[in-house]
Amino acid sequence: MCASHREVAARRPRNTEQSQAQRLSWVKSSYSGGEGGECVEVAVSPGSVHIRDSKGxxxxxxxxxxxxxxxxxxxxxxVTEEH
Structure with missing residues (x-):
């Protein structure tokens, strides 16, 4: 039986993920919030797209x-605006 991606990611050592993140070329979304919040960054690798919070x-x-x-x-x- 094959483990799901989430299960595999949960078992992956944190330093391996950080190392992989450093090797990827990250691009910030052009639809970022006006005050610099609510941003995501994406990086593309063969067959996959990686997504992270630009502030974290x-x-x-x-x-x-x-x-x-x-x-x-x-x-x-x-999209709704909070007041």
Missing amino acids: TGRGFFTVSQATWSALSTTPVA
């Missing part, structure tokens, strides 16, 4: 397939 780059990232990223990035989302 040392806190890790998660990985999705390129097909999943394509579906996520082309799906319209309702």
